[in-house]
Amino acid sequence: MSREYDADVAVTAKTTLDAQRLRADFPIFEQTFHGKPLAFLDSAASSQKPRQMLEAMTHFYETSYANVHRGVYQLAERATEALELSREKVRALLNAPSAREVIFVRNATEGINLVAYAWGLSNLGPGDLVVVTELEHHSNFVPWQYIAHRTGAGFRMIPLDDHGQLRLDELDSIAREGNVKVVATGVVSNSLGTMNPVDRLAAWAHEHGAIMVADGAQSAPHMKMDVQALGCDFVAISAHKMCGPSGVGALWGKAELLERMEPFLTGGHMIRSVGVDDSTWGELPHKFEAGTAPMAEAVGFGAAIDYLTEIGFDAIERYEHELAAYALDKLAELPWVTSYGPPADRRAGIVSFNVDGVHPHDVAQVLDFEGIAIRAGHHCCQPLMRKLGVAATNRASFYLYTIPDEIDRLVDGLHKVRKAFG
Amino acid sequence: MGEFEQLYRELILDHYKSPRNHGLLDPADASAEGQNPLCGDEIAVTVRLGADDRIEEVGFDGRGCAISQAATSMLTDLVKGKTAQEVAEMPKDDLLDELGIPLTPVRLKCAILGLGVLKLALHKARGTPLPEEWGTSARDLVLE
Numbered sequence: 001m002s003r004e005y006d007a008d009v010a011v012t013a014k015t016t017l018d019a020q021r022l023r024a025d026f027p028i029f030e031q032t033f034h035g036k037p038l039a040f041l042d043s044a045a046s047s048q049k050p051r052q053m054l055e056a057m058t059h060f061y062e063t064s065y066a067n068v069h070r071g072v073y074q075l076a077e078r079a080t081e082a083l084e085l086s087r088e089k090v091r092a093l094l095n096a097p098s099a100r101e102v103i104f105v106r107n108a109t110e111g112i113n114l115v116a117y118a119w120g121l122s123n124l125g126p127g128d129l130v131v132v133t134e135l136e137h138h139s140n141f142v143p144w145q146y147i148a149h150r151t152g153a154g155f156r157m158i159p160l161d162d163h164g165q166l167r168l169d170e171l172d173s174i175a176r177e178g179n180v181k182v183v184a185t186g187v188v189s190n191s192l193g194t195m196n197p198v199d200r201l202a203a204w205a206h207e208h209g210a211i212m213v214a215d216g217a218q219s220a221p222h223m224k225m226d227v228q229a230l231g232c233d234f235v236a237i238s239a240h241k242m243c244g245p246s247g248v249g250a251l252w253g254k255a256e257l258l259e260r261m262e263p264f265l266t267g268g269h270m271i272r273s274v275g276v277d278d279s280t281w282g283e284l285p286h287k288f289e290a291g292t293a294p295m296a297e298a299v300g301f302g303a304a305i306d307y308l309t310e311i312g313f314d315a316i317e318r319y320e321h322e323l324a325a326y327a328l329d330k331l332a333e334l335p336w337v338t339s340y341g342p343p344a345d346r347r348a349g350i351v352s353f354n355v356d357g358v359h360p361h362d363v364a365q366v367l368d369f370e371g372i373a374i375r376a377g378h379h380c381c382q383p384l385m386r387k388l389g390v391a392a393t394n395r396a397s398f399y400l401y402t403i404p405d406e407i408d409r410l411v412d413g414l415h416k417v418r419k420a421f422g
Numbered sequence: 423m424g425e426f427e428q429l430y431r432e433l434i435l436d437h438y439k440s441p442r443n444h445g446l447l448d449p450a451d452a453s454a455e456g457q458n459p460l461c462g463d464e465i466a467v468t469v470r471l472g473a474d475d476r477i478e479e480v481g482f483d484g485r486g487c488a489i490s491q492a493a494t495s496m497l498t499d500l501v502k503g504k505t506a507q508e509v510a511e512m513p514k515d516d517l518l519d520e521l522g523i524p525l526t527p528v529r530l531k532c533a534i535l536g537l538g539v540l541k542l543a544l545h546k547a548r549g550t551p552l553p554e555e556w557g558t559s560a561r562d563l564v565l566e
């Protein structure tokens with residue numbers, strides 16, 4: 001009894017987060033830009049890096065570096081162990097059944113391409129449908145559009161309603177147009193912050209015998225992901241958005257599917273044996289990891305997962321909701337600002353907006369002079385921009401090291417924008 | 423002078439807020455459109471040519487950031503009276519000198535979008551050469 005009670009206390013204690021204290025872990029904030037402290041509101045593009053992660057990579061290079069899997073000497077063993085330990089950390093992060101199902105890739109984009117090519121090329125054809133959403137990042141849109149064109153399959157988008165949420169009432173009519181074979185969706189939209197009902201889409205996909213592919217690039221940094229609860233077949237994530245290094249990501253896929261798939265990239269390390277006439281493929285996950293792995297990056301990825309797990313994903317998610325709500329309230333006080341997307345309780349820490357009559361580039365430029373980094377553009381979501389009827393938006397995005405003061409500075413900066421261009 | 427005033431100097435803001443030669447000419451002897459998909463800047467340029475293919479009138483329309491729109495407005499003043507060939511050979515620095523502001527690589531693309539569209543219009547109408555660095559894909563001008 002008392003043990004359970006203890007566990008409970010431990011869990012609730014983790015639902016708060018001290019961003020001001022966590023900031024000290026991030027060396028980037030020690031600099032100034034244009035003479036001002038950095039207000040970094042572009043974490044959805046890529047997050048900043050904590051010292052703990054950087055040190056883990058340095059430590060690996062200094063003490064354990066050699067090419068993995070191939071050497072018989074002790075150092076190579078140590079490097080292999082470090083890589084495999086990181087694989088296990090990714091497995092735990094996603095609550096995947098087995099580490100064999102975790103494939104290291106360069107980034108989420110490569111993970112999605114892996115599925116599109118290795119599964120799509122041999123399973124899609126005329127009469128089949130690939131279904132994505134109108135919210136999709138180009139990374140989970142273009143590979144599917146391309147493979148659909150190559151195989152003769154149809155390509156459909158689940159449209160959005162006016163709140164930036166998926167119109168699930170359209171699913172039946174989409175299903176009448178062909179054999180739904182792939183459903184691909186982001187878990188969280190990088191433009192609007194919308195959290196998509198992936199579990200429901202997965203159930204629909206499976207009803208039609210389709211595979212469910214989830215782009216977790218924007219959700220993995222911010223919330224607890226459980227691939228089994230989501231009911232997906234594949235999930236792709238990028239380390240760089242979650243305090244890890246650039247150059248590494250992971251694709252999780254169900255072993256039964258991965259085993260039946262052809263390889264994606266071929267070459268060293270992914271083979272069982274190579275003959276003049278033919279070659280055979282290695283076991284999972286190696287079959288999909290051709291060439292030398294991003295070893296130090298994978299170690300950094302593992303350290304980033306440790307860092308985030310220590311803070312607690314519940315705490316991170318809750319904190320980001322608070323920041324999003326705060327920012328949306330503040331922006332709502334400015335009648336010359338239009339913000340896009342769902343209410344704060346249904347979105348992650350991402351706020352897209354426009355200032356009346358001022359192009360996002362000019363907004364971002366003026367804010368830069370104030371030391372505030374936001375993103376201006378189409379956020380790799382041109383179909384969505386078309387839907388919103390804009391060429392581009394401004395996007396402020398938050399993470400565990402964002403403090404409300406940065407949002408206040410954003411609002412002050414917007415007043416300056418308004419003054420200069422209004 | 424602050425960084426804001428350096429980039430958005432008064433002349434730039436003036437051209438942005440009251441663009442010169444704004445509005446498309448109809449009929450026109452040459453026309454083209456272009457966009458910078460990165461930031462969504464769009465520009466359309468129309469030209470009327472006189473004797474010796476000299477630019478008599480030029481009109482533009484577009485939407486986008488202050489730099490792209492102001493630079494195109496200044497460009498239209500700059501090229502009036504020049505021949506199509508002269509514009510085709512005009513280095514981008516002629517326009518950038520006129521702008522007289524420090525530009526990062528990203529903003530540089532905004533600044534020269536209008537010039538690119540104008541060169542494309544003349545190329546389509548009069549076969550004047552396109553800048554070599556554009557390669558062969560300049561037909562649909564997209565400055566990425």
Ligand SMILES: Cc1ncc(COP(=O)(O)O)c(C=O)c1O
Nearest residue numbers: 107108109137139190217218238
């Ligand atoms: C929702 C979403 N999907 C995919 C990606 C692509 O990530 P990466 O560039 O790391 O492959 C991003 C990052 O911008 C994203 O936000």
